[in-house]
Amino acid sequence: MPARTTPWVPLETVAPQAWQDLAERALEPNGYYLPGWERAVNASARGRTGTSVLCAWDDAQPSHLIGLMPVTSLWRACKLPLPALASGHPYGTLCTPLLDAASAEPALARLLGEARRTGARAVLLRDMSVAGPVMQAFDSVLRREGLRSRVVQSYERAYLDATSDGEKVLQDALGAKKLKELRRQRHRLAEHVEVRFEVARAAGEVSAALEIFLNLEASGWKGRRGTALIQHDGDATFIRRAAPLLAQDNACEIVSLLAGETAVASGIVLRHQRRAFFFKLGVDERFAKYSPGVQLTLDLTRHLCNDPAISSADSTAGPDHPMINPIWRGRLAIGDVLVPLYKSDPVVEIIHAALIARREGLGFARRAVHAIRDLAKNRTATPQPRR
Secondary structure, eight states: OOOTTOSSEEGGGSOHHHHHHHHHTBSSOOGGGSHHHHHHHHHHOTTOOSOEEEEEEOSSSTTOEEEEEEEEEHHHHHSOOSSEEEEOOOSSSOOOOEEBGGGHHHHHHHHHHHHHHTTOSEEEEEEEETTSHHHHHHHHHHHHTTOOOEEEEEEEEEEEETTSOHHHHHHHHHHHHHHHHHHHHHHHHTTTSOEEEEEEOSHHHHHHHHHHHHHHHHHSHHHHHTOOGGGSHHHHHHHHHHHHHHHTTTOEEEEEEEETTEEEEEEEEEEETTEEEEEEEEEOGGGGGGOHHHHHHHHHHHHHHTOTTOOEEEOOOOTTOTTTTTTOOEEEEEEEEEEESSTTOHHHHHHHHHHHHHHHHHHHHHHHHHHHHHHHHHHHHSOOOOO
16 A cells, blocks of 8 residues: 555556455446556556556555546646646546445545645546546535536447347347348358357457457558557557456457458457446458448447346447447447636636637647548549649
């Protein structure tokens, strides 16, 4: 256990077993803040090392961790030189802190007290589940202290209720006509070789399946953009360490769709408590006409709905995702939330205004990038006039 005189400590100094015990008692699941995952991210992942944590320990049981929040400076997170902390990003779009379900509000009050001791005036909760029980605990604690959180930006992403029959979920989501077309594509793929869905669960199986996934991901558009995991040594090291380590606790599996011995699609799925998290998907674009990513997601949906240990799944995808939104019709509200640490603090107003300005600037930049890409595609597709 770290010394109580230190408000925040290096992430790697938190005892893994105390962290794991907290994760098992957590009020709300977050597979990306499991110790095996976040410690691997912090050790080598590009741009995500050197994270600190705020910890809340139980006074009655000094080795009993009741709250944990990975954090970094607002400068490092957003390039804003202002006195605030921000959620440490775990290479997955969910930063909901871990709170002991039996003492969530006392743990949270202690975490906010630790944040004040760092000299911060606010905490930016990035990629937060804004309607979940942890955010409700935040709002309850803040109300008692005369404070109010502010949502800086939010969106909804695809979410699966896995308590229903998988075939009914797909029928309700896609309809008979679309499912018939997808079955036709699968039958065409299976004309010459067997098509099967496989799940790697044991650590050794996950390690082997991971290499196939990494190569698939790099073979597609992520490889062309230079964002595939295997293209950066630190990222490849992180996922090769994290995936088999989590598999030892049944917290990671790799799902694959194979045509004969060729993997045409593969995905990494994390599991925490009764929720699954669809981390990444890789496909072999040579089989694009058979919709391999969709086919794998259909099989994954059936797989999760048939698993009594899973009640829901977070796509961890962006808003309006064209592939998974039509299949997983539930929605999970995610947002960046600014939590003030002091009443009527003018510095918080400055932080909030800066975050809004940054959001607008990034939105303009994204629109410009998309416009440039569309222009480049159109120029490539349109024959140029001869001189």
